[in-house]
Amino acid sequence: MLPTFGRLPRTRRTERTARPLTILVVLLAAALLAPVGLALAMPQSAQAIDDGTLGIRPQLESDFFHIVLAPGAAIDATAIVSNYTDAAVTLLNYAVDGQSTPQGAFALAAQADTRAGVGAWVALDAEEITVPANSDLAVPFRLTVPVGTTPGDYAGGLIIQSPPVQGETTTGNGDAALRLDVIQRQGVRIYLTVDGTASATLAHGDLSWERSGDSITFALPITNTGNTILFPVTELSIDSAIGVNDSLSFNTPESILPGATLTLRAVLTELPLIQAGTARATLQSDAGAETVSTSLVYLPWWIIAVAVLVPLLLAFASWRTTRFIRRARQAIAQVARAEQGA
Known part of the structure; x- marks a missing residue:
């Protein structure tokens, strides 16, 4: 009989930290023939770092959310958002799917990416939250697994995203201008197992x-x-x-x-x-x-060259030697016939 789900997704020991994911998302603003460029967002995947200003973590777990549900079931959970600064901060708050990078790292998708799993199944009370200075704020959410969902492991996360911090504008050659805006984007992972038959292939x-x-x-x-x-x-x-x-x-x-x-x-x-x-x-x-x-x-190219050239040189030398001997014999024979005729 095949094993069935009913476990928590296994996580590597190296990814267990007391703080959630963090990433700096760089917005590159560039415009030609204008004093200030237009900001173009370039979101990147979240990583497990806490910069000490903002943080997000599960309320009841030390690192990430680990949830087991049957198809059609739902669960209420809470994330804790921390503001370590001396000023209140207003943040975007949204869910995304998880993904594996080509290098084998875990990443949280960008805000604009299509959500087909955990990111689509999480419902939040608000898209924006305000966290008072030096405070924690509870952020409740509901995770609902659609009926008919295929059993297996799924991954996603909750993201908090700060407003853009406008950088300085610099001017390059000509009239081109460049401005670097920075957005802080942090996330906490959600590992979900949908009950059913496990298939490890x-x-x-x-x-x-x-x-x-x-x-x-x-x-x-x-x-x-x-x-x-x-x-x-x-x-x-x-x-x-x-x-x-x-x-x-x-x-x-x-x-x-x-x-x-x-x-x-x-x-x-x-x-x-x-x-x-x-x-x-x-x-x-x-x-x-x-x-x-x-x-x-x-093999090094020069060894290949030697391996090809040496037989050719030997063959050429043999041909020249054979030709020389044949001509020498012909010359000797002509001299002998000439002497006999005399």
Whole structure:
């Protein structure tokens, strides 16, 4: 029988902190032939940092929200927003989906991104909140899982976003002007498990490598094809008849959410002159263990050139020698016939 959900999504120990996520979102304002540029928002993903001025955290947990619900069920929860400054602050307050970055980090989507999971299922009382100076404010919300939702792990978060802080305007060459506005964007993660049958499966692509200078970079694309959050660990072994024999570790992703794809990488430095062997990557996670391999063979260009030119030179020298001997024999024969005729 397959295992069923009824657990809390597993989180890596390295992501447990006493403070929530933080990010600085930079708004780049640029306009040509104008003294001040127009602000263009460029939101980025949230990271687990607290800058000491604003914060958001669960009311009843130390790090993130961990919720288990059945399809069609709902739960009321509360986030605590902290204002550590000496002035009241008004903040935008909204929910977003979670995502895995190509590098394997957890991120909270931008405000303008489409919301299809947790970000769409969270209902807040207000889109804007005001937190008094040096105070905490309780922000209640309701998370409702739609009927018919596919079982599995989902992730998202609550975001607090400060008003833009206008930067100074600088003028470059000509009449172009540049202004850098800053928005503070912090978030707290919501890990949701929808009850049902768990399916932990992880697909991988081909193991490839690319040499650059004195190093080789190995790449292994992976995709979480199941419905649980996975924490893959991958090791690389190099077995060679000629060259280096070594073991390497691929970069370890924080997690990989269901449906996400990322590329694991490992770097081999201090290469030998000649390499002829096999590289094997062992991928381990809750989905099991798999091994994928590729040949690892390379020669410096000058060795290849020598290997091609030497046989050609030997063949040319042999041809010249054979030709010389043939002509010498013909000359000797002509002299002999001339003497006989005399």
